Amino acid sequence: MSAPSASSMKRKVVIMGAPSVGKTSLTQQYIAPPTYQESYFPTIESTSHKAVKFNGEEYDCEIIDSAGQDEYTLFPSKYAVGVHGYLLVYSITSRQSFDMVQTVHDKILDFAGLAKVPCVVVGQKTDLGEKSRMVTTAEGEALAKKLNAAFVESSAKDNKNVGKAFEVLLGEMQKEYNPAPEKKKAGWFSWGR
Numbered sequence: 001m002s003a004p005s006a007s008s009m010k011r012k013v014v015i016m017g018a019p020s021v022g023k024t025s026l027t028q029q030y031i032a033p034p035t036y037q038e039s040y041f042p043t044i045e046s047t048s049h050k051a052v053k054f055n056g057e058e059y060d061c062e063i064i065d066s067a068g069q070d071e072y073t074l075f076p077s078k079y080a081v082g083v084h085g086y087l088l089v090y091s092i093t094s095r096q097s098f099d100m101v102q103t104v105h106d107k108i109l110d111f112a113g114l115a116k117v118p119c120v121v122v123g124q125k126t127d128l129g130e131k132s133r134m135v136t137t138a139e140g141e142a143l144a145k146k147l148n149a150a151f152v153e154s155s156a157k158d159n160k161n162v163g164k165a166f167e168v169l170l171g172e173m174q175k176e177y178n179p180a181p182e183k184k185k186a187g188w189f190s191w192g193r
């Protein structure tokens, strides 16, 4: 992993979603592949860093792997203040985890008081195959569209589309925070360059 350069932009990203959908596995595969583990240890919270070059820009990414959420989980302010974007993760084998994406997204917007925030909806565990699938790709795409978010299906186990999920989020954040100067938007929790 290369160190961030002095000119790189900071990007703080939070990975959110129901328990056991693969948030930690995704994060670890992205930070230091191959690191997939079959064993499951519920996360309390873990922060990683990665220097990334994307579309000609250098980013110093801080990635917060959050504890699994349910509808009763209180939304911590640290998951909104200073945060640039989110991976909202569900498992394609769990309808409940899919429904949680909308719940978490609503909490983010409510807390931040914003109409839109850069997000990628990530349908995880595609390696489990069509027999185990409870959420279709079309449903995932439709939810992402409704939330003004991008959409990726991935498998942390097979290391498929893991880098893509983070790259798509970098693209969403680039559109929001460092487009042409005249298009730049202001937001109380936006930390553009």
Ligand SMILES: Nc1nc2c(ncn2[C@@H]2O[C@H](COP(=O)(O)OP(=O)(O)OP(=O)(O)O)[C@@H](O)[C@H]2O)c(=O)[nH]1
Pocket: 018, 019, 020, 021, 022, 023, 024, 025, 026, 037, 038, 039, 040, 041, 042, 043, 044, 066, 067, 068, 069, 124, 125, 126, 127, 128, 154, 155, 156, 157, 158
């Ligand atoms: N088949 C399959 N299993 C996965 C995949 N990603 C994670 N798992 C498994 O699912 C379980 C939970 O994975 P984690 O990465 O800990 O999930 P998490 O969302 O971080 O869980 P919490 O910490 O409870 O929020 C583990 O047993 C993983 O091995 C995947 O892409 N495919």
